[in-house]
Amino acid sequence: METIAVYWESRIKTYGFQRITDLSFIEFSYPLSEIKSLGEILSQDDLQTLRPKFLIAQESDHKITFIFCLPVKEGKDFHASLEKTPRPTPHRYIYPVSIIFFYGPHFGDRYGIADATFSTLLKADIRIIASGCSSASVFLVLDQDDIDKAEDVLSETFEVAK
């Protein structure tokens, strides 16, 4: 059975923009061949209090690179934990960064959402530090100073459902 539904938007609708500020940004890479040992490190009890607000991982050249955004205190603790790991894990730490995120009807099932997002930020000359889009949501990590401008320009491109 096939069901056809018609859904038309003159502007892409979202359920609103949310932001999280004052976050630490941590990047580190690990050899893919040793991913099990990294999993064991992340399973340690003292890391279970961490509540990452954003997390992505990308694989390349037999390594996996992780990016975490954490509240500042958790970020400092995590940074310190990584430095104590048996295997050196070079990492990058930036503070402060902010996240703006949004989701909307059938984001993830249709084209055009990423284009509208990235083009809007590009036109406004806003640099993206990192981004992850999955499960019908768009997450953008930006310089803290850019967050107001980003919400303004994204609010012009997208319609916030009332």
Add this chain to the structure above:
Amino acid sequence: MEKLKVGGLKQSLELCQFDLRGPDSSEEIASGVSKLLVSQKINMEFITYYPNKNSYHQLTFCINQDRLSTASEILKKEGSLPMGWEIKSRRHVGIITIFPHQSAIKILGAIMVSWAAQSIPIYGIATSLSAISFLTDYQLIDKAIEVIQDLFQLPEDHAPIKPEIRYYQSTEVKKGKGD
């Protein structure tokens, strides 16, 4: 030992993955690539973008498996990407999404350990507000789900894990209310 409770689990349809990597460029790659894909009405179901990874940038995205050749053609066309950018694609990948109720680190660590023990790869990870998504080999997706079901406790009335509906976005634009 008591299993960690999770709110839900779902898997994607069969996808393919593109990894685009290259040096810093005046062109903004995420915007350029998403525009190229929109021109062919191709949806990106999963994206991770990190434009400052050491000295190079990486954009990883997944699209439906049946759009692989169309996407490859437009991306490989001369002038589509800035100089020095390379394209790698991987067929037959899938996404497993877990709704963790804020236990993302525990879930991440447990899956990394258990999948590594079963030689199930992780090609990418992204979180959303209430979920963590893992990109893996589609041919191993049933095995990957079995491992997760052994590790975590799902709600008894859990919805089907495999997608039952496939969405197609029409190429027709019907104008009317809302114009």
